[in-house]
Amino acid sequence: PxxxxxxxxxxxxxxxxxxxxxxxxxxxxxxxxxxxxxxxxHGKYSRRQSKKTQYREYLDFVAQVGFVCGFQVExxxxxxxxTKRVSLIGKNRTYPPAERALxxxxxxxxxxxxxxxxxxxxxRRVGFNHKDHSDVCEKASSELPESETEIADRIWMPGFxxxxxxxxxxxxxxxxxxxxxxxxxxxxxxxxxxxxQKSGSSGENMxxxxxxxxxxxxxxxxxxxxxxxxxxxxxxxxxxxxxxNNHQVFEVLNGRVHIRxxxxxxxSRKTKPEVKRRLSAEAFKTRLCWFFIHHPDGCSLPSxxxxxxxxxxxxxxxxxxxxxxxxx
Numbered sequence: 608p609x610x611x612x613x614x615x616x617x618x619x620x621x622x623x624x625x626x627x628x629x630x631x632x633x634x635x636x637x638x639x640x641x642x643x644x645x646x647x648x649h650g651k652y653s654r655r656q657s658k659k660t661q662y663r664e665y666l667d668f669v670a671q672v673g674f675v676c677g678f679q680v681e682x683x684x685x686x687x688x689x690t691k692r693v694s695l696i697g698k699n700r701t702y703p704p705a706e707r708a709l710x711x712x713x714x715x716x717x718x719x720x721x722x723x724x725x726x727x728x729x730x731r732r733v734g735f736n737h738k739d740h741s742d743v744c745e746k747a748s749s750e751l752p753e754s755e756t757e758i759a760d761r762i763w764m765p766g767f768x769x770x771x772x773x774x775x776x777x778x779x780x781x782x783x784x785x786x787x788x789x790x791x792x793x794x795x796x797x798x799x800x801x802x803x804q805k806s807g808s809s810g811e812n813m814x815x816x817x818x819x820x821x822x823x824x825x826x827x828x829x830x831x832x833x834x835x836x837x838x839x840x841x842x843x844x845x846x847x848x849x850x851x852n853n854h855q856v857f858e859v860l861n862g863r864v865h866i867r868x869x870x871x872x873x874x875s876r877k878t879k880p881e882v883k884r885r886l887s888a889e890a891f892k893t894r895l896c897w898f899f900i901h902h903p904d905g906c907s908l909p910s911x912x913x914x915x916x917x918x919x920x921x922x923x924x925x926x927x928x929x930x931x932x933x934x935x
Contacts, residue, residue: 609633619646622646673697677701680696797822799902831846897915
């Protein structure tokens with residue numbers, strides 16, 4: 608209610624709802640919306656007029672929503688490097704404050720009509736004109752009781768659960784370090800001690816370093832206790848996300864989990880060479896080598912080749928942290 612402006616910058620599914628939210632927030636609330644992807648109130652927007660481009664038709668639809676919500680809708684073309692640069696602004700109202708309840712009923716009727724595909728639209732004219740849509744409002748308002756003048760303080764949408772102000776991080780990054788370390792160690796031991804699937808399944812058999820076997824995510828999950836699985840299920844991606852986050856130890860390919868062999872690692876082609884060198888230099892030896900500490904055969908790489916520290920004496924402070932300290 609205390610908000611002056613609602614800004615919808617490429618707001619996707621929320622685009623048609625922004626004029627509605629502004630209208631129902633307070634009489635003084637305004638809105639700015641920059642439509643991009645084509646969405647209706649309840650899903651993808653369906654074209655109904657072949658004489659217009661899809662973009663123009665959608666702009667007219669969003670403008671119509673604003674007018675039904677009681678706004679004088681203005682259109683402006685922004686000077687931005689984008690093909691979708693037409694914005695719609697609702698600043699002034701077309702009705703007095705005493706008619707807010709009437710407009711609210713009108714909005715509800717309009718949204719319901721869109722949902723059941725019994726939509727009243729005037730798409731025969733090129734461009735948007737407030738007069739084009741006056742019959743929409745008249746039809747909606749004709750179904751309202753004449754004595755409806757008080758503000759409707761009911762729930763706008765029953766069952767609607769707004770997102771929390773502080774969105775919880777659920778990508779396994781906020782899990783306790785001890786919990787993550789235990790899962791990593793358990794899964795690694797499971798792979799290292801798994802019976803060979805085939806004779807010579809390790810490929811070239813690169814010396815005697817134990818690379819372990821590969822198991823499917825389902826097989827790995829079957830060996831974890833119920834409490835661990837329950838905790839992982841509350842995170843997005845669950846077990847797979849946790850294993851991918853620990854890419855120093857694991858490689859997840861096609862739903863199968865492998866112990867990562869750093870001797871086979873090749874630099875990514877996606878990153879530019881100079882960026883690779885800079886990132887490698889900044890991160891080099893800033894974290895302990897998991898294999899040096901936990902693997903029965905130690906690390907597969909010699910200390911000078913491994914990007915991770917073989918012991919605390921090799922640890923160095925991250926260059927990224929140093930930069931942050933200098934800038935602050």
